[in-house]
Amino acid sequence: MLERNCREVKVREVRFLGTWDEPSDFVELTLENPGWDSYRPGQFAMLRAKRWGLELPWGRPFSISRVDAESLTFFIQVVGRGTTRLSRLTAGEDVIIWGPLGNGFSAPADTPTLLLAGGMGIAPFRGYIEKHPTPKALHLLFAHRPALDFYPYLAMSEKVGAEAIQEHSSDDLPGIIARIEAAMEEYSGGLVLACGPTPFLRTVQAHALKKNIRAEVSLEKTMACGVGACLGCVCKDGQGKHVQVCARGPVFAAADVQL
Numbered sequence: 001m002l003e004r005n006c007r008e009v010k011v012r013e014v015r016f017l018g019t020w021d022e023p024s025d026f027v028e029l030t031l032e033n034p035g036w037d038s039y040r041p042g043q044f045a046m047l048r049a050k051r052w053g054l055e056l057p058w059g060r061p062f063s064i065s066r067v068d069a070e071s072l073t074f075f076i077q078v079v080g081r082g083t084t085r086l087s088r089l090t091a092g093e094d095v096i097i098w099g100p101l102g103n104g105f106s107a108p109a110d111t112p113t114l115l116l117a118g119g120m121g122i123a124p125f126r127g128y129i130e131k132h133p134t135p136k137a138l139h140l141l142f143a144h145r146p147a148l149d150f151y152p153y154l155a156m157s158e159k160v161g162a163e164a165i166q167e168h169s170s171d172d173l174p175g176i177i178a179r180i181e182a183a184m185e186e187y188s189g190g191l192v193l194a195c196g197p198t199p200f201l202r203t204v205q206a207h208a209l210k211k212n213i214r215a216e217v218s219l220e221k222t223m224a225c226g227v228g229a230c231l232g233c234v235c236k237d238g239q240g241k242h243v244q245v246c247a248r249g250p251v252f253a254a255a256d257v258q259l
Contacts, residue, residue: 118196
């Protein structure tokens, strides 16, 4: 059973500090840190620009990519109205933020741990690598479609063993799946952590259950409140009961969720 985060959630206003200089559909947002020193990698936050009107009433959920004493970093992809507007924030602008929300990944100090990231699922692993007590126990396997330069992969690969596999077309999928499964078996005595789109997570979950590998998966779901009130992110747990991903997850043991 994974540890759940039951702390009181506080809504804060923080200053937007900046983004990557290069314009693209992949943006790294930096906000001032409201005092989240004890966040757990794998947790997320809800963001909403203060100047948004009623046409965008809800915040947007994002994995917390990394935290330092002064700032919070979120790695996002521009896919809709909310992310488009967040990508156009100006330095000094106020952003409403609530979190850290949900639970995080397990981080046993001396356990060999495989990090499986699919596309934007790389976001929470940057902070995981930086906060882990023994980074030498970690290995990152990153599957992606756009060019590697769009992702914070280089900064991560400098700290841990890492490999990246690019999907150029559907013809590449069997090879990528085979590499994922082989890597999981290499870490069958340790821990496998996965974050990415649902088909990616299904592959990880199926192989983990087949080979009895300890694994955790972080789910991507559309959320409105982030605290379990709106029921917009419901999934089924291992017993078929409906649970809120935001409140009970987003990280689940592979056997404890239906994908």
